[in-house]
Amino acid sequence: MDWGRAKNVLIYAFLLLNLVLGYQLWNDLEEQADSNLDYTSLEGSTQMIMDDKGIKVLAKIPNETPELPKISYRFVDGRQGGKITELPEPVDSKLIWTPKELQNALKSSLPDIANYSYDEVAGSEGMFVLHPLVEGQWPLFNIDLVLYYSNQKIISYMREDIEISSVSDEKEQRVLSASKALGNLIENYLPEGSVVKEIQLGYYGQVFDSDAHLPVTPAWRFMLESGKEYYVQGISGDVISPNTEKSKE
Template sequence: MDWGRAKNVLIYAFLLLNLVLGYQLWNGVREQRDSNLDITSLENNTQRMMDEKQIRVLAKIPTETPELAKIAYRFVDGDQRGKTVDLPAPVDSKLIFSPRELASALKNTLPDIDQYRYDEVASSADVFVLHPLVDGKWPLFKIEMKLLGSNQKIISYQRQAIEISYPEEEKPQRVLSASKALGNLIENFLPEGSVVTEIELGYYGEVFDSDAHLPAAPAWRFMLESGKEYYVQGISGDVISPNTEKTKE
């Protein structure tokens, strides 16, 4: 055996392996940097206002700005918010964190539950809040299905069954970036000492007792540590604070 040649082959193999591992590490860091936009993406005056008002942002600032259209929805069986329906058999509440297993456990009672997403920040120990999904991805905020629990079991639910439609006149538009929406909030709306804990893109739908089709627009939801929430309309940039039920421009 030519040990010199074998040695050279091993050296080249290790060099190639190091190059591959180095590229994977660099690519992973780049993807993480691109997907986790930090507060340096905010404009300088916004960052100064953060310091002056002692506002902290603990949530990741999303970078996505998809093209989304306004939708319409209507309640299928009227407004059923106060009606509680018992499950045929209790379900382990731990399944709420495993969407596939939860859907399997409740498919006979709620066959479309896989079209809902769990909202951890809106939930409590025994009330699990889920929102219907638009296009299977974007949560329709303010429209809720509540799974009610007791002794670590889900025993009943409350549901607002809806039907979503897509008006032909509504064309997809590029949504406002999360950083711009957050900048507007910081400079004009958030009180001193606010802590932003969650930022998510979805749709904002008002709840009215009506059989008519109701409009819903793309919106960024900003949750504060205090429990207060703000929505920034993704097309117009209007700011909505459901706590006061006022729309601000």
């Protein structure tokens, strides 16, 4: 046996192994950094309460605090809730969509699909959920476009057409930061063991069966792993939990 050559092979094998392990360690650390909450955005007292209550946050805390107006909307044809329309041609579906893929798949059947935002966490078995966009960017959470699928085909949809208007006498106001809204939830509202899996800024307001314009305001939505959701109004800081239909101020 050529021991010199065998020694070189072993050295190269160990170097390669170290490179692979080093890359894996770097990749794991990067993923951990991406998935961990930036606790520096929360007050120390909030972090302590979070630890005491066993609350976890798996979502990144957004840092934007844009100036947004209050708006209103009305149902174009009155509230029709529950009217399902069959698609002319079933569309191939899959379990996970990117917004662009969803738009491309449905633009022939729903030409205005680009005006809606795909809500990955709000869907359930047999249905995808989207929301109309305010100013092309912020989802109006309490209005849904529901896509129904079966046997890997999107076969029908349900939506209520609305008309969005700005409130002319209201000035744009800077929204409350997501970290402050989350801190309030952690300290006062979230039950022990809660896991926050999604944080998103949009618009939210009560839905009434009315032909009048209904006011909505900017709001942070916090989705829990349990399926419960909380909305923190972006201007007043009031907290709403639609699951219990209770507003907490």
